[in-house]
Amino acid sequence: MLSGFDILLIIAALTVLICGMLKRYRLWRRGKPQSLDGNNKTIRLGKVIKSVLGHQKVLEDIYGGIAHLFIFWGFIVPLLLVVIGQFRTVVDPAWAQWGSLLLDILGMLALTGTGMMLYKGLKDGRGKKEDHLIHLWTLLAILITGFLAEGTRLKIVETNFPYNLLSSPVGFAISYLMPASPLLLKLMIRSHFFLVLFFIGGLPFTVMRHAIAGTMNLYYQELEPQGIIEHLALEGERFGTGKIDDFTWKNLLFTDACMSCGRCERSCPAFISGQPLSPRIVVRELGKRMAETHAIAPLDIYEQIRLVNEDGAFGGENIWCCTTCLGCVESCPVLVKHPDIIVGMRRHAVLTEATLFPSEYKKVFKNTEIFGDTLGKGSLFREDWALNLNVKRIYNDPKVEMLFWVGCMGALYDERTRNKTVKACRILEKAGVDFGILGKEERCCGDSARRMGNEYLFQELARQNIQTLKKYNVKKIVTFCPHGFHVFKNEYPQFGADFEVLHFTQLIKILLDEGKLKIQSKLDGLFTYHDPCYMGRYNNLYKTPRDLLDALLISDLKEMAHSKKGSFCCGAGGGNFWRVRVVGRRMETLRIEEAIGTNTSGVITACPFCEIMLESAANQKGMEYSYKVVDIMELLDQAIR
């Protein structure tokens, strides 16, 4: 039973917990305010329950997920049982027996889980580096002292044999090793108790704070489609996040929600291909600096740490390696949004410092500013592919039903992408769709500029494009570039656009269902499908292209190991298309190797960027004739003829 002293200790531990968390809370609140819609409370709560109690996302990684599940339930339930036990002294023996058995099993599971976690932590060498594993060692000690106490108790009490075995088999086994010493029992119980208090009080001071911060982060998650980049007001002299105080409080909350599990690393194409970026270290480092600034100054006058610098986790090449593929976000169990942090710092580098970005980007920015496309060709070239085609230009026929947004890649890049555009037009014509193109009035959609950190350029382009589109009263847009698709659909509404945006595959699916388009001959060949990030993870378009391919191909698709949500980026996103990469392997090479490994004759994709990247990788391997990289549109064009 609890003595007054024990209660004091419990109160002390809880006070330490609360004060510690409040301190963290003050750290977060240093960030800029970010309005969160407090609506949808039930949906949010439901998501939290699913994620926290049900381990929905945690279990996606089997090893870590199971270990976490064991520890979570092996800690929470016994704790609750023991707490309840303190209030109810008389318990029905049958219940007590079941309770004891449950405690034993859960304790064993928790022990297994802790062991698994410790093994992994020590193997990664993480215990020595940035995070200590004290929370895991404490857990281990709690569990061991618990079992030892149980064993000693059983030795002393010596109840009848089968009852012991059934109610607490582990304790029973241990009891053979323990002396019948009441002193030892007392010692074990006390140390068990103290360790639990130590663990609870220490929660805010180790990565275990993720239990609270992570839950908060889950509750305050954004319910809109993923990957939307926050609007930046272009006022003042400093833009983006160059100092700790520039981050939103949500971004700072991320750093405490992260428990350094490393899933983001395992799904980060930049990390896997050996480039100097680890989303985990970005978040951890940010958290470290957040705490550092707090330690050296009183609350109001923080010494601010300049974040974007030449070296370290944020400087040099690191933040530019991110392809904004959302692989990390998709795999993160507490929904940390690493690209938000990275794009914020890129904005600072491009807009405020204006020097600390790859020099290749300078040319891209200037080209886009002067010529309106990333390639620096000029707006009239945007119609060149349509010279001999009977395609309506919207400035001549403003009454068309649908706008076909061609985009920089489709209109300008090279012979093949331009041919693809022609094929797309042929398909639309065949289906009798009343469509037009903007031609020379089209500008770059600005996706790359935004993700390279040049928010100014993006907003200029977005305003210009929206103005043009509104001028011709465009309602429906179809595009075959997933990047344009995403920006039009999800990011242009920040500037007052409300168009109905379809990806080409979606439109074709509708046309096929309506019977306006008929597949004449199914195509031969065994293919695999590469999910473009901006279709899949950004917009959840996994099923549509697959349905379409089912209808197009005779044989079934063969999926790669990285597919759907776990798709591996081709390496073009986030401005990396223009960046000269010198460190590590190329992402597209890794991806094409994976595709070749499926023993197929080709890989299908639905994004011009992916196609260019993968094609170059295949050619570099000397497989330009033996392994095909095809766009879904090229297949369709063959099939409907």
Place this chain on the structure above:
Amino acid sequence: VRVVVCIKQVSHIYYPLAIDVSGKQLDPEKLVFMLNPYDEIALEQAARIKECYGNCEIVAVTLGLSPSEEILRYAFAMGADRMIRIDFESTDAWLTSLVLAHVIKDMEYDILLCGKKAIDSNAGQVGSFIAELLQLPQVSRIVGLKLFPEEKKAIAERYLGKGDRQLVECSLPALFTAEEGLNDPRYPPLGRRLMAEKENLEVIKMEFPEAHFDNEMDLTNFMSLSPPRPKPKKTFAPDSSLSASERMKMIMVGGITEKKSELLEGKAEDISRRIVEVLELEKII
């Protein structure tokens, strides 16, 4: 140190056959207006001088009608402190130089910077003419510049072609015209861009300086426009085994057949790697 930079808004023809149906003028749709790239290099040099000596004023001067204010604001974003537009239109290098020299004469300056030429007229005369009119020493096509403001002198590195350089020492004030390779112009920070929008811009009205001309014939006259002789066709051969960024670069510079100087930036390791890549691409090694 006071620096005056003369800049020009050029009309760059980006689409073939830019002469319109009348045959008298260029089709505005096929032009883009931009800051002359060599002037941008000159501006960057001025900005670097400012960073180096601190107490420094940069004046950007341009000649033209109100649309050319755009480049002045860009110049401000790059680091200029004052923006002056001379409200005068001229297509003749001598006339332009006269007007510019007339305005600059009244200013205080230590260094005058110009681009080596404008990419639309390709004359490359204005810098030299201004130096002549103001009786200044002139070093053209510089790829390096060292200043000694206390001793009132400067050492400039001139580009002579084929890798040859000439070191020239001259007294200040002096005029320098910038060659590609002098520096790599910066991308202006957004804060200064927004400031430039609000900044006051000085406009100077100019009359035609008749005193300098005996008759109209002294000026270059616009006679007619003619389409260019068709060039030997340079096709871009996309070597698809190259990475996307390499191919992009090739598209942007117009294929590998074109010889163009390029400034490499970054760590020594990266630069050497790029050099080897280029040499391999050109089949030299």
